[in-house]
Amino acid sequence: MTNEAMAGKPALDPRAAKVFHVVLPDIDGGLRERRISRETFETSVRRGGSFCNVLHKWDAADNVFGAAPYQSEEVAVDETSYRPYPFERDAAWVVSDFSGPSAATSTRNVLIRQIEKAAKAGFTAQAAFEFEWLVFQENADTLRQKGYQDLTPFAVDNRCWDTLSGAINAPLIQALEETLAEADVTTAGLGMELGKGCLEATLRHTDPLRAADDAMFFKAATKAFFRQRNMSACFMAQSDAAAPGLSGHIQFSMLDSQGHNIFAAGPGQLSEAGRHFVGGVLKLLPEALALPAHTVNAYRRMTPGNWAPRTATWSLGGYTTAIRAVTEPLANPRLEFRIPAADVNPWLALSFFLGAGLWGIENRIEPPAPVPATGNESALPGLTPLPRDLYSAAQALAASETAKTLFGATFVDRFVESRLFEAEALRKAVSVAEKSRYFESA
Template sequence: MADQLGRQGTLAEALEAIGADIVHVGVFDYASMFRERRLHREDLLTGADTAVFANVPLKWDQGETILFPGPYRSETVSYDAASLRAYPFEKNAAALVADYTGPQAAITPRRVLGEQVAKARSLGFDVHAAYEFEFIVLNETAETLRAKGFANLDPYAPDNRCWSGQTAAAQASFVSDLEDLLTRGGIDLYSLSVELGPGCFEATLRHRDAMRAADDAAFFRLFTKAFCRQRGLTASFMALTGAGFPGIGGHIALSLRERKSGRNVFGDRSDAQGLSPLARSFLAGIIDGVPEVFPMIGNTVNAYRRLAPGSWAPKTVSWAPYNYAAAVRIAAETEEMTRLELRLPGSDLNPHLALAAMLGAGLDGLERKLALAAAPIASGGPNEIPEGVERLPIDLLAATKKFCASAKARALHGDAFVDHYAAICEAEDAALRKAVSAAEVQRYLEGG
């Protein structure tokens, strides 16, 4: 993790450099929502050495139901000056991330990721990462969603087809305006395109160091949702928005770089798949460890709808070069560009925790020099389960029980985080156990 603010001057100079008089400062919760306060620069700097923030965001579920006993109070935080970015919705404004330094420090998503980044550095590596998001834009406002009971949702650009040049031309102003806003917010896009059908778009973020990449991903969703709401639309990052919509992913690409030289240590052109021995052990660690920490990748009930029977999403931690059906896709165009792409998360992932899960499992495999025993899949499709490979958990409750009982999860991420986060995920599952869908009523109401 970037060094935390030690002197007011560091932050003051950074704020001056981007011309920020207003600062939106906050913490990311487990839903990756930015919980913030809007402060004037002078007030922020005056209180920088004694900053506090309410401790409630890490004590509630996604419905803001408080799950843990008090005291509910302010806890000390420190400002991460390296997280500062322009805030594109207001002139002369910036966004700044704070991290808890008191009792909740060990369970904060950014700190969980920071521990794995620090581990990589101790082994001599920098971590580069990038995120790719599919998302659905709906022709709905906050008011129309509620009037409809969040059912029968109308997509924006209902005529869109996958990679349609016609839709790209028709929606050029929407896309270019969104890209302009994201750029002003410090998010560097590699591409922004139409994708899988009605209302579907895809954004590929350019690779950055791991913490900045995860922050970019979280702010990308925040900025995109706000951009759409300002235009009378709604952006959905649910893994499966509903009938008629495709399952959508939030993929993570990762590589390790030698700290001294900057060389990508994953690439090796002499290998049949273009992978170095180090990369193969890292990949073996992902295959071995990800099933144990899967709630860090799929942290909502809805995330598992995308993994349901009949879907194209991977059901196991499979791998293959360039194969989009693999859970880990190997891309090795050149040694410098070689990366591992985790295709298991939905677009509703927590960017910090999902990257921590991938990185922690991979580093564990690297340290243990695990052999890559699993063969690459040759095809891939709905319900394809390679022989002898463990199927991923089928729902959030099953994933959470496995996570909570896992010695590996506790060794990688600590008892405090595992116990607290498992309770969050169990509550998230319980919140929807009694929810009855229209499809269930149709299927069972008039049956025998």
Template sequence: MTQDLTAALDALNAEVVHVGQFDLASVFRERRLRRAQFLDWAQDPRFANVLAYWDSADTLFGGSSYYTETVAIDPASVRRNPSEPGAVSVIAELSGAARELMPRQVLRAQIERAAAMGYGVEAAFEFELIVLDEDAGTARDKGFAGLAKFAPDNKCWSGATANTHAAFIAGMEAEILGHDVNLFGLGVELGPGCLEATLGATEGLRAADDAAFLRMAARSYARKQGKTASFMPYMGAEYPGIGGHCTLSLRDKATGQNLFSSPDGATNALAQRFIAGMMAIVPQAFAMCTSTVNAYRRLAPGTWAPKSLTWAEYPFTVAVRSVPQAGSGARLEFRVPPADCNPYLTLALMLGAGLDGIERNLPAPPATAAGHPDTVAEGAQRFPRDLLEAAERLEDSADAARIFGAAFTRNFAAACRAEYASLAKAVSAEERARYLEG
């Protein structure tokens, strides 16, 4: 391990190491150490196990004993960090009692399951984000209300916006690429300040790492420019709902061939069994990909997000979009997850559910006819109404416990219940306007 780690640092001329892991809320919790001190720490690496039991507000929701737990450093995760000269980031995961509760390990278990079945996993994420013309101080001074828009005149795919703000977009792209993220493209999307970042496909665990580091890089760059990059799924009627779509294909582990490809260019039998598994499991474990209170507002009528669990070839309005090809580009796209999804758990959900469909030889339901985003096809399963219902479904699901582990599903359901409770009594300005004088 030490030899591999030293070689990885040498390859990038690393003198400073940001070592940490992405928690349940996708926040990178790290220590910053100089190279010599990092290698010394790596002889017996430990980190606070509270990461498995707290939320994005650093509030505990579970656990009973809090201490510095052992961590396993992943030398393959070392990547550049452009925040300072000679810096790298490396992932070190809790490896003791809390190991099975952490998102990256939940995904790794499904990738290992796929490998045992003879499959390699290739995946990629696509995120929309909203840039605001506010920094951390001004947003708080305004009480997070009436926030100034960046590019308020933007229209979807607007060349004028792209050219006007080319320097800002190019700077964000450089920051993302500086973290060795496999970025395919970054451009403008629908609504004020809306950008879309598309990642190139890569090996499954690395794909989730790329997604997590992309969001960290985008947020950091915006802050350096006196702005805010937000992945909040729904900011209000003046903004679009924003998503975090996940694409996946299975490869023959021996040959690398795309196993979703088909000579006739149609969704093949293996892909259909994968889809069938998603149809069966996603409604039960939906919290794994949609785990904030706000994310459920994006599923309200009037947004582009699918409203029920459907699939079809090509339409953008279904939950699982099949993109069949005779060549290597055949893939499935999970279009439901919000922009703030945990990429490890989202990919684990998609992969674990799909593999379950293959193992049980489940038949896919008929493809859904193309329709409006608000259309709910006859017989299609609706998603949970809110995070509390999603948490209850996850905790009650024997299938989720079987696939993802009972300890994880119990702990993550508790995290989701706590997240829901944190805003259960919150009252918005819109509610006061509607009911105050009624």
């Protein structure tokens, strides 16, 4: 809760803030922002501002990959997106995005277009993200001094779902939850997870755009919370070979115009519409994997030893397939998309899942048979593996006419350009493991 609420005062109405942190999504799904006064916001931003279009032409390290011209373009404030800013009194976050030519290359706008398609077809959806992440006893300086190697983890004695570790670290976890609540990010669950330094959060289910926004603000607030305490939160899919693969799963359900869950059929069953939704996602996944897995590191997680799927498969309740159909309890059947890692771009991954599923329903695409809930140490026999790296995934996306039809050719072309640039940026990087393997033997 907010400081005001704890003092018995009403919480801040974010629209009445004295200061606005106006965020714009970049093409990697990060948040870039300008901090401005209320007067500037009302006179120069809310009524129609501008921002440099290089935002969709640079990478996560601020290296430019896209062609000139680099110039100002119109942006528009999303009046539904205000939320309190948890790190400054009388301040608010609000989302703005391009409304000119670069609107076509906005990942958030891709999701908005899929939501509009669903509404036109008579559907509404609910979604929620789950995140696993690691916390280290390192600040910005020590991370760089150590070269991101040999980091000291938080909670070295933690085991998965450990009661003792949860009790020991309860004050810190409670403080994080209160900070998230101040940012209007509600958690359905928050606690210790996969061993030393690992935590997990399940966010509340809500409409798709709000769910993706919540996910982005969750990560931003969590990173800031720990850095303010001389610690660091890491949402990499695989931070090193010995670390667990970290997920960013999506929980998803969809209702028809009468408010009925379209996935509902019965215990251990998925409805016809549900099967077609799954069929569309799995058919398109090999071509469009770069959308829900957009970083080089995301593919490190898709390796033996992790419960990360490497084939276009689904199961009834299993935890190692691309889609997990949860059919019980009957009142709330849902699909869990298990491809995304903790480094997911929430807008883009949810865009893919919703858009591909709608395409599957429209074209009555039957999925392959569900697979048994076995381990995932190797790709299941008889199934085509998914792309093994970002470069291959980007090439597959570039060749997908279906993806261009569903998500927009302008967006797909720009996104492919960005992913190929991202893959090439790390091609020359030489890891410690590679040096130890070849330094003397080659």
